[in-house]
Amino acid sequence: MNxxxxxxxxxxxxxxxxxxYLGWMLSGLQMTVMLSLSAWLIALLLGAVIGVLRTxxxxxxxxxxxxxxxxxxxxxxxxxxxxWYFVLPELxxxxxxxxxxxxxxxxxxxxxxxxxxxxxxxxRVAEQxxxxxxxxxxxxxxxxxxxxxxxxxxxxxxxLPMAFRLIVPPLTSEFLNIFKNSAVCSxxxxxxxxxxxxxxxxxxxxxxxxxxxxxxxxxAINIIVMTLMKKLEDKVRVPGYMGGx
Amino acid sequence: MxxxxxxxxxxxxxxxxxxxxxxxxxxEVIVVCGPSGSGKSTLIKCVxxxxxxxxxxxxxxxxxxxxxxTNLSKLRAHVGMVFQHFExxxxxxxxxxxxxxxxxVLKRNRDEAVDKGLKLLDRVGLKAHAHKFPGQLSGGQQQxxxxxxxxxxxxxxxxxxxxxxxxxxxxINEVLDVMTELAQEGMTMMCVTHxxxxxxxxxxxxIFMDHGRIVEDDSKDAFFANPRSERAQQFLAKILHH
Numbered sequence: 001m002n003x004x005x006x007x008x009x010x011x012x013x014x015x016x017x018x019x020x021y022l023g024w025m026l027s028g029l030q031m032t033v034m035l036s037l038s039a040w041l042i043a044l045l046l047g048a049v050i051g052v053l054r055t056x057x058x059x060x061x062x063x064x065x066x067x068x069x070x071x072x073x074x075x076x077x078x079x080x081x082x083x084w085y086f087v088l089p090e091l092x093x094x095x096x097x098x099x100x101x102x103x104x105x106x107x108x109x110x111x112x113x114x115x116x117x118x119x120x121x122x123x124r125v126a127e128q129x130x131x132x133x134x135x136x137x138x139x140x141x142x143x144x145x146x147x148x149x150x151x152x153x154x155x156x157x158x159x160l161p162m163a164f165r166l167i168v169p170p171l172t173s174e175f176l177n178i179f180k181n182s183a184v185c186s187x188x189x190x191x192x193x194x195x196x197x198x199x200x201x202x203x204x205x206x207x208x209x210x211x212x213x214x215x216x217x218x219x220a221i222n223i224i225v226m227t228l229m230k231k232l233e234d235k236v237r238v239p240g241y242m243g244g245x
Numbered sequence: 246m247x248x249x250x251x252x253x254x255x256x257x258x259x260x261x262x263x264x265x266x267x268x269x270x271x272x273e274v275i276v277v278c279g280p281s282g283s284g285k286s287t288l289i290k291c292v293x294x295x296x297x298x299x300x301x302x303x304x305x306x307x308x309x310x311x312x313x314x315t316n317l318s319k320l321r322a323h324v325g326m327v328f329q330h331f332e333x334x335x336x337x338x339x340x341x342x343x344x345x346x347x348x349x350v351l352k353r354n355r356d357e358a359v360d361k362g363l364k365l366l367d368r369v370g371l372k373a374h375a376h377k378f379p380g381q382l383s384g385g386q387q388q389x390x391x392x393x394x395x396x397x398x399x400x401x402x403x404x405x406x407x408x409x410x411x412x413x414x415x416x417i418n419e420v421l422d423v424m425t426e427l428a429q430e431g432m433t434m435m436c437v438t439h440x441x442x443x444x445x446x447x448x449x450x451x452i453f454m455d456h457g458r459i460v461e462d463d464s465k466d467a468f469f470a471n472p473r474s475e476r477a478q479q480f481l482a483k484i485l486h487h
Binding site for chain 2: 137139140142143144145146147148149150153157158161162165238239240241
């Protein structure tokens with residue numbers, strides 16, 4: 001193999017002349033982090049609500065939540081992204097669609113990507129919230145009700161605090177996934193980390209360096225996420241309960 | 246205090262409760278016993294509406310439990326319940342377990358609620374454990390905390406659903422002692438239990454259930470001296486001779 005390694009490529013000015021190549025990578029990293037964190041916020045909030053609804057006695061509400069989950073987790077992420085970005089603006093009232101299409105292109109991409117990733121992940125979070133709630137002893141709910149709590153109070157004070165503790169490990173996986181899944185958003189032209197990596201290859205013909213750099217960046221993000229989630233897990237650990245001291 | 250009139254409940258074609266009627270007067274202690282699957286736990290859970298029932302009527306302190314218009318939360322706030330598996334909230338300290346419902350349901354302020362909780366904790370002999378979490382206590386201690394938690398709501402009556410069935414034999418008495426004390430102070434109590442010693446000591450009446458029916462509803466003395474039904478005789482023979 002006759003490959004010319006050149007790690008110095010990152011410090012060279014870009015062909016466009018706007019920055020050095022490292023700057024492109026960093027802006028891609030920034031976009032990936034912003035996109036993933038905002039989508040995670042949506043996923044967590046919506047996932048908690050949908051997950052709770054899946055466990056309520058009301059058949060209509062739990063059915064609605066089940067439909068939501070099946071819809072968002074059974075359609076491939078890429079298809080969902082294209083629907084949000086290409087199809088939906090044509091389906092909504094023209095004034096809204098036009099306003100969207102006339103907004104800044106990066107805003108359009110970011111909005112579609114954020115909503116898409118957020119809702120896709122929320123369906124998965126919802127399933128974990130549901131399994132966390134169902135893993136609790138049935139008597140906990142009764143104990144809350146017997147003390148005079150309303151059903152929402154039982155969820156707020158009794159069920160959810162324990163359910164969320166139980167699902168920190170699978171939620172960590174989901175949190176990691178959202179960063180990796182965000183790479184799909186390069187397909188609608190959003191210049192996040194993966195897209196910047198590809199762009200670097202096009203401009204410099206140094207594919208190994210750029211893809212290694214992209215990989216290292218994803219790994220670094222994931223190590224940070226895992227460390228933080230482990231800290232969280234330790235912090236919320238209940239004394240005398242499941243490995244707590 | 247508690248009137249149960251012709252209550253029936255079924256899951257599909259399986260009858261859990263068949264035409265059950267009884268009355269618990271203020272200050273009375275009623276022990277409900279019977280073989281497993283006889284419906285005793287279901288009956289006691291109907292009293293505070295944790296289990297719905299299809300027909301009949303239950304009136305607790307003048308409020309109809311089965312009436313869809315009844316605010317069940319409001320009623321339950323004043324009907325204490327103690328469960329077989331304690332059901333303390335594992336993520337809260339003992340103090341918080343005792344205070345939370347007082348604060349969120351009865352709208353007491355935190356200081357007052359904590360104060361009241363600690364007083365009751367002292368009463369069940371566990372004051373030193375206030376800062377601990379439920380997982381750090383033994384079963385008997387957890388159950389005593391659970392009783393204190395129910396008492397903190399100033400209940401008009403207490404329901405016990407097999408409060409000692411999940412306990413090691415050594416710990417049963419510490420819970421029964423608390424219950425006995427409570428009974429002697431005049432608390433209205435309905436206890437599902439197999440502890441016949443407790444029944445003999447403090448019960449006013451004993452209800453014996455089998456296959457969803459109330460088979461016997463007698464004064465304690467009459468029940469133990471001469472149970473009328475054959476089924477209750479067999480039951481007593483089995484559990485009293487060991």
